[in-house]
Amino acid sequence: MIVKEKVINKVLSDKNLSLKVIVDKLSQVTENSGILLYTSFLEGLGNKNSDIDIYVFLEDNQNFNNQGMRRYGDCLGVEVVRVGDIELDIEYWSINVIEDLIERLTITNGLACSYEELKLLLRIYHGFFTNQNKVSERLLYLIKTSHFLELITNRISLEARSYCDDSLKMFEVGEYILALDCARRALWECASLLNAKNGKPNLKSKWISKIYINNGGYGDQELLERYMNLQIYSTVNKQNLKSVLQNMLSLIQDMLNSTVF
Structure with a gap:
């Protein structure tokens, strides 16, 4: 205090x-x-x-x-x-x-x-x-x-998985732009989930990446670098949209798996 x-x-x-x-x-x-x-x-x-x-x-x-x-x-x-x-x-x-x-x-x-x-x-x-x-x-x-932190973490996890599911469904039917929007939101929620899991919950989208990045991905440098490359610095165009999406969906799954501890 x-x-x-x-x-x-x-x-x-x-x-x-x-x-x-x-x-x-x-x-x-x-x-x-x-x-x-x-x-x-x-x-x-x-x-x-x-x-x-x-x-x-x-x-x-x-x-x-x-x-x-x-x-x-x-x-x-x-x-x-x-x-x-x-x-x-x-x-x-x-x-x-x-x-x-x-x-x-x-x-x-x-x-x-x-x-x-x-x-x-x-x-x-x-x-x-x-x-x-x-x-x-x-x-x-x-x-x-x-047990407020656990409860809010559960809610963020639900949001992340929901956006991930939506992205996968859109990807499967070739709606790649819709899938990209959902994947970006899912990545945000995955970073938010990791923040909450590590005692730094914040739901304002403008701060989520900053908190995650400033805390060094909580020790997982590989996930952090993939997040930076795909969520922050990624260049998406018609030619690479599908491959970028595949990489994003893979990253989302790996970030979700990393929170199961």
């Missing part, structure tokens, strides 16, 4: 932001609310354009007023606050929604939730709570005791 706090303080300082000023801007926070800050820097990622995401988890949303707020899914509302020259999106959530989400995830062995829902849980897993109370402690306890 100390490391996370240092990262958050550094990011806030670089953006000339103050945690106290941000909290004071929130319209519907009580002493029982859990306030979570997330930035990609907490995962060793990020750049100068990376945002700070703020989540407020409420113990009781009975009197919550979301008038004028944007809404999506089970989110209670998204409040936009301005601090200096920076606009911040504040998402409000009921702790009951998170509890139900983790319960569904557990009952179905990681298969029931959408990627958007899983990303929210990952924000709690990677993020930093600015305060300690029964809401923040409850959420951290749920993440810790739910």
